Amino acid sequence: MKKSVLVILLAIGFLVSSCSGNQIKIAENGKTDYEIVYMGNATKSQHMSAELLGDYLNKISGIELDIVDESSQTLKKKIYIGNIKEDNLQPDEVRIKTEKGNLFISGGSDNAVQNAVYEFLERYLDCKWYAPGVEEIPHHKTINLNPIDYSYTPEITTRTVHSKLFYENHEFADQQKVTYEAFPNYVPAARVHTFHRFMPEEVFYEAHPEYYALRNGKRLPTQLCLTNEKVLEIVKDSVASHFKRNPQTSVISVSQDDNQQHCQCDNCRKIDDEEGSPAGTMIHFVNKVAEAFPEKTISTLAYQYTRKPPKVHPAANVLITLCSIECDRSAPIAEKCTDFADDLIGWGKLTNNIRIWDYTTQFTNFLAPFPNIFTLQPNIQLFRDNNAKWVFEQHSHNPSELFELRSYITAKLLWNPNQDFDALLKEFTEGYYQEAGPYIEKYIRLIHSKIQGDNDFFLFLYGDPSEAFSSYLSPELLKEYSNIFDEAEKAVSEKEEVINRVKMARLGVDYAILEASRKNITKSYSLMTVDDNSKEVINPMVATLLDSFINTARKNDITLMNEMGFTINEYATNYMSALKIAQKPNKAKGKKVVTLTKPKKYANEDPMVLTDSALGGSSFYANWLGYEGNDMEVVVDLGKIQNISSISMAFLQVTNHVVFFPSSVTYLGSSDNTNFIELGNLKNPSPLNKKSKVNDINYFDLKFEPQNIRYVKVVAKNQETPYWHHAAGLPSWVFADEIIIN
Structure with a gap:
């Protein structure tokens, strides 16, 4: 009824x-x-x-x-x-x-x-x-x-933007139709790079080195030996245990650790050779794990050495997470990263179960200008066109350059990859920045036009602003960008909340100028300048800009400079130290440096960077002289015999990139460049261990009784990469910068 x-x-x-x-x-x-x-x-x-x-x-x-x-x-x-x-x-x-x-x-x-x-x-x-x-x-x-x-x-059905704006604000995530977390439905403790979680070297390596990768005749706990049946048994037991503890989850990652040191034993090599890719052993192994859990999804990586597809098909419940970490971000993947595009097509022929792990920021410098915004749409369209239903766009998670704009645009494109990008950009800039919006859009279009006009520039996820000082961050362009932001601030000068958004947007340009000044690229962009009394003083522009940069970051709870945990406060402290060093008298300034051992790749392999008054920052791209697998030995010629009593040199540590402080630094002196006496030996005050600070700078300072010296030799001892490090078996780096002698 x-x-x-x-x-x-x-x-x-x-x-x-x-x-x-x-x-x-x-x-x-x-x-x-x-x-x-x-x-x-x-x-x-x-x-x-x-x-x-x-x-x-x-x-x-x-x-x-x-x-x-x-x-x-x-x-x-x-x-x-x-x-x-x-x-x-x-x-x-x-x-x-x-x-x-x-x-x-x-x-x-x-x-x-x-x-x-x-x-x-x-x-x-x-x-x-x-x-x-x-x-x-x-x-x-x-x-x-x-x-x-x-x-x-929507053709992309699981849409994730790695931004705390969504993770910490679920209503906003709902409004933009993206997930609340990076790995929905995954076992929390086993989301990616899980081999070391399933089989920690502290538990198994000493008694059973055969469980781990054979590299150059030695077993190292960098990866697992995937043809060892006992390894398969232990991993399956561990997976079962994880699912039992997390019954509400449906996905677990069985995936390589974050290095390329895979097993090369005869059994593993045979399978990889037959499959045409090291992904061969991985998929064979993961398929066997998946067989034991038919109601669950087993995720694995197609990443670095496993990115090239093998011949074997992944099981129906295996999720392939294909990663684009190597790609040049200055243009769409289809144009400048064709190997990845080919691999995407290849995996698409093997499975319909593909998750894309893409990258959208510079992880070594969250706040640096990173002109890749116009590549977001064609890249997402490429993923969509090749049957990727699950896309994870790894942004910085923490606030970074144009953070709100990038988060918004990326989410919109994941929902509808075909929408009008120009209209979307204008919609956000004019809505979020209001009257300043046209200026922000002008800046974005200008900086992107400059990198698009530089076909030789490789925009790397692990790069540094210093790479671009002759390109889209040239002194002339930095000035133009700064002027645009000055106009943007004027346009909203009566709106406190909006002007704060503009100040956050200009952090990238301000950071680039600070780094340009650290490197002394021009008279205007330098740490020191000459005042009206012909006295060398701290550049007032730098002091003002540093103060504004730090205050804006702190006001908006921006705490990190990079993924290695280098903080805004550490950056401020480091930069203030650089200003103090720049003020110091230095008898080595501009003096000739000869390297007795061979540097590699960075700073154009020019030892003169050690006395050029340009100071290195937190990234090894920024004015650091690097030595891979060998000790650093250099000699500084002071030009004449001088009375000296102190020597200082800076060294860099970035542990995840195999950059360690030297185990010791020895300073020696000579009057004839032949007979040297030891002035002092300094041990590394923070010996490397698993808990060592990932990103740090240390000054090896020595004071001694005054000596009459013309030639100063520095010997910095490299140290072997420890067996427990993800790059075990590979040479480590020593990176050094400015030497101060007085």
Whole structure:
């Protein structure tokens, strides 16, 4: 009987609404004839979606809509939430449709229903959400809708942007239709690089070195030996244990550790040779693990040495996570990283179960200008076109250059890779930066045009601003960028909140100028300058800029400079030390340096960087002279015999890149460059261990009784990469910079 009454009520409702013409009027002068209806068997999520829509319609027009289930509806016109018509919708499909004066907002799943509500609010009512707490909600007493018949199924079904803006603000993530976390449904302790978690070297290596990779005739705990049956047994047991402790999860990563030191024993090598890729042993191994867990998903990496696809097909429940870490970011992957594009196509022929792990920032310098924004859309389209349903865009997680803009645009493109990029860029810059928006957009377009005009520049995820001082960060361009941001700040000078957003946006340019000044690339961009009294003093521009940079970062809770944990506070301390060093008298300044051992690759292999007054920063690209696998031995010629009593030299440590402090530094002196006496030997005050600070700078300072010296020799002892390090078996680096002699 109840069903018959409901049918009659629906029929009357449709008849009444059909008389009002093609346009439907949700609100008129703050009043409404509509109610929101959800299905009688609606889930809690669908009910929340109905409430969500009601709240926003109230914000927009002031109307109060009743929210009822289908058995309680009245003769009012309807806004139906959920698949009330029981259409055959795909799980991720959203559908918005007007029919006979009613509005249907539906989806193929709870999440799709919520996405449909937000899509309706944004597409048809012009709501915008730029960042947590920064939204644009129109106010209209009257809401008229033209006929709607919209359906959309996102081709990328799991969309992740590695940004704390989404992870810490779930409502904002919902608004942009991305996940709340980097690894949804994964076992928390086994998300990536898990070999060392399943088989820690502290537990197994000493007693069973055969479980680990054979490298140059020696077993090292860099990777596992994937043809050892005992290893397979232990890993399966560990996987089972993880799933037992986390029964709510459905995915676990069985994947290589973050290095390229894979096993080269006869058994592993044979399989890899037959498969045409070291991914061969990996997939054979992972398939066997997956066979033991048919109801779960076993994720593994196609990363670095395993990126090239083998011949063997991954099992149906194996998820291939394909990583683009090596690619040049100055242009789309399809143009400048064709090997990766080819590998993507190759994996697509082996499996439909592909997750893309892409990278969108400079991990060694979060705040540096990184002009890759125009590559985001073609890259996401490439992934989509090759059947990638799951895309993880690894941004910095922590605040970085143009953080809010990048987070917003990347999320939008993951939802719809085909939308108008220029319109999207303008939408955000003018919405978030308001009157300053045109200036921010001008800066973005200018810096991108400059790198696009430099075909030889390799924009690397682990690079440094110093690489670009003859390219898109030239002194002339840095000045132009700075002037653009000056105009941007003027445009919103009366808006404290917006001017703060502009100051955050200019952190990249300010950081580049600070690093250019550290390197003394011009008279204007230098640590020291000459005042009106012909006295050398700290460059006042640098002092002011450093103060502004640090204050803006601290005000906005920006704490990290890079992924190695180098903090804003450490950067400030390091830079202040550089200013103090720049003020010191230095008898070695500009003096000739000869290297007795061979440097490699960095600083153009020119030992003169040790006396050029340009000081190295936290990255080895920034003015550091590097020695790989050998000791550093250099001689500084002071030009004449001088009385000296102190020597200091800076050394860099970046442990994840196999850059360690020297085990010792010895300073020697001579008057004839033949007979040297030892002035002192300094041991590394912080010997390398597993808990060593990842990114650090240390000054090896020596004071001694005054000596008459012309030639100063420095011997910095390299140390062997320890067996427990991910690069065990590979040579380590020593990086040195400015020598101060007085």
